Amino acid sequence: MEWEPVIGLEIHAQLATRTKIFSGASTAYGAEPNTQACAVDLGLPGVLPVLNEQAVRFAVRLGLALDAEVAGRSVFARKNYFYPDLPKGYQISQYELPVVGTGHLDIDLEDGTTKRIGVTRAHLEEDAGKSLHEGFEAMTGIDLNRAGTPLLEIVSEPDLRSAKEAVAYMKKLHSLVRYLGICDGNMQEGSFRCDANVSVRPKGESGFGTRAELKNLNSFRFVERAINHEIERQIELIEDGGEVVQETRLYDADKNETRSMRTKEEANDYRYFPDPDLLPLEVTRSLIEEIRGELPELPDAKKARFEADYGLPAYDAGVLTASRELADYYEATVTAADGEAKLAANWVMGELSGALNKAGLDITDSPVSAADLGGLLCRINDETISGKIAKDVFEAMWNGEGDADTVIESKGLKQVTDTGAIEAMVDEAIAANPTQLEQYRAGKTKLLGFFVGQVMKASGGKANPQQVNEILRRKLDG
Ligand code: ADP
């Protein structure tokens, strides 16, 4: 029997506001425990929450970018449960009326096609605190700095059909929230987190199987591994005559396995009701239009423009627009390289990205500026240096030895185009290899490559390869 996985993701994006969603306490990461939780975050008697306008604006930005309905009126609700890191005994969230309704996000599949993934909703809510287990003997520490941090929970339709599609969706959303400037996307710090709902069904069936929800997936790699592992577990279970139970499972990255945490709670376990301390949230048409006017160019539009204006292949355009910073760097490079768009794409995606990866650096920390990279490409283009020598120049630039012209000058790397000088080197190479010359003239013309190599070596890689080829051919044949 062939099985088909069905996956829906719930993603929590921490909104990049300076202060919390219902209080003026700081949201900065990494402070001493419990120094950033005020009376409102702690839910002390007599306090009242006041909604952070910036959090609402950020939610609307995402709604517009997902082509979703932004609700004119939405409602905050209390989600009641008991846990030590939840001081009030309830989390303020949105339930029946979320601020962002149905929308969609298009993802690129490996075969080059795109697939539209439905977004069910996105709602505002507050984060809980954190339980600390390390460094406590027979105790658990509670840090409430995170309590009240604004989150946007973005819920997808169960439209994803493989772990790869789930990762593509997550990456696309990650790129989008960063383009929009609403979330820093830092997954190690938990600013962008994912729960994956996974079920399987016989291929061809239209109904859904029972799902399990996987928690604790804090990297793209773990999302893919955990989902694949869960798909296999469910198929094996069903094929052995068992049944999947609806439950929450925790992914253990060290063991690469999921284990049951708790059976799935139903909505009525939470006793949701509208929070009487907060007025319904009203978002006017004029506010929506104001925010629409502030939206930056989004990834899909930028990608399409890169293909149209720079003549780039879809693949290149996709890679170069994955982040706004990379796209900006690329465009600045093209400008500095006198419009050599494809050459710039090759260098940004190849040499530069390789060096950044190796050094663990972000594009914004690149030791080689876009202006300097563009300058280097100009020297390739006007044949001052060959593409091969350019790699050495790049390395010197990376090591802080100056811009391309400085490095070419100080290292004497300028390409030799003087015909007389090249002829002399060619004569020398022919004279030094009489056997190869004889073989060449007897018909083994493949040896041209050997002679080219000899001349290039003699010139320290600086001879113009086209001229070397021409002159060699003429002399060998003559
Ligand atoms: P809950 O409120 O219990 O978390 P929802 O109905 O809101 O449940 O769904 C949560 C997520 O689970 C959504 O992303 C949805 O697409 C996904 N989902 C729902 N049913 C299934 C299923 N049978 N298989 C896989 N994913 C599912």
Ligand code: MG
């Ligand atoms: Mg849920």
